[in-house]
Amino acid sequence: MSVAPVGGRGATAPSVGDGVRAVLFDMDGTLVETEEYWGEAMFELAASLGGQMSPEARAATVGTSMRRAMQVLHADLGVHRTEAQLLADAGWIEDRVAVLMSGGGIPWRPGARELLAAVREAGPATALVTTTPRRLAALVLASITADLGADPFDVTVCGDEVPARKPDPAPYLQAAAALGVDPAGCVVIEDSLVGVTAGLAAGMAVLGVPALQPVPPTPGLTLRGTLVGVGPAELDEVLAAGPARAVPGR
Template identity: 80%
Template sequence: MRSSPAAVLFDMDGTLVQTEEYWGEAMFELAASLGGRMSEEARAATVGTSMRRSMEVLHADLGVVRTEGQLQADARWVEDRTGELMSRGIAWRPGARELLEGVRAAGIATALVTTTPRRLADIVLGSIAADLGGDPFDVTVCGDEVPARKPDPAPYLQAAAQLGVDASSCVVVEDSLVGVTSGLAAGMAVLGVPALQPVPPAPGLTLRDTLSGVGVDDLVPVLAARTAGDRVPLIRR
């Protein structure tokens, strides 16, 4: 009999909530202030990455050279602007709320694992808690609380350690390539729901177009796929 996961570890931006658009809006505004326009290809390349990497991609796309101090200032501006946009309201990704509630109702441990810094993640966490009537996560790991960011496995391994569960018994839910790579590198099963960038099939990865209709029972074969090393194709729903 196939086992249920011991824990489900959720990414935040673009997976649980529709906040990637806010990051994109802030970066497009920064690009305009620098006298250019960020291409859609460059924007897609920043999804799920660190702020440093995002700024490097943006600057290269615009063909501008920035000092280290200017890069840090640009990153801070994008974070501040994104925080302003988040404060206006946050929407769930399709099916995300229902899956999170189902996981909690089943008594399965949960974690939020995000590259977003704590000061911005707390805005989202506050909105989620208000909507659900309480904090649904046993553990939260943010981008400024880890020794290395995604695609390094460190964030997911840290979450598993804090939960006290074995990485091989966990299912990660992610939308970005760097997040999927991080989860797989941690030895976890991954349910990928690509949004703004493509994610190719890989052993241990199950791909879906959306979380709509995905329940706790659907996570059992996701975990089994990691154990078997299966390469699971994209399932259209």
């Protein structure tokens, strides 16, 4: 767990406005442009298996576990793989993504860097909650930390450190518990349907910024095209619209 200050963050974690105690960020496709690495690796694996992954199948893998992603890929190609082969394919994908991520600075999603810096300046607790395993998340964290000058997250929860992965609420509940924050005071920022589902199931307000797959309107969810222009005031509005504060009939 990192407690390194960024941009004047104090010793305590006050709310952004009237109640935001913590902001929990997804990683791939939300904060950084890493989904393209996963896509490139899966397209390469599909070619090695003698096929071509469809755009629809690729979109269906966004935010999912590696096991689920491999099941989608194999079904899309119409190939049968044993359990050992599935695990080998998943390992190949992770190794290939590690190589791609190591090729240089990892680009931010539009508005993400500015929002993360503004949240740290405002003072609430922050967490990174990702389905990506620790060994790959560490590469992204190193890039983010190098850019910002310090690790901006109080807590980091990775996909290989939780009892169940998104869309289960376990990762977000684990992060909130580690921060010592009530889920009702948390805002989750996600790009995928499984991530949005996990955040809402955890009883948190969710800001959705879908990119590669559509996310339908849902009570407690605020949708935006990008994070450009999103700051502390907008996160207050997301929390107010969240499930813990929803007003019946509105």
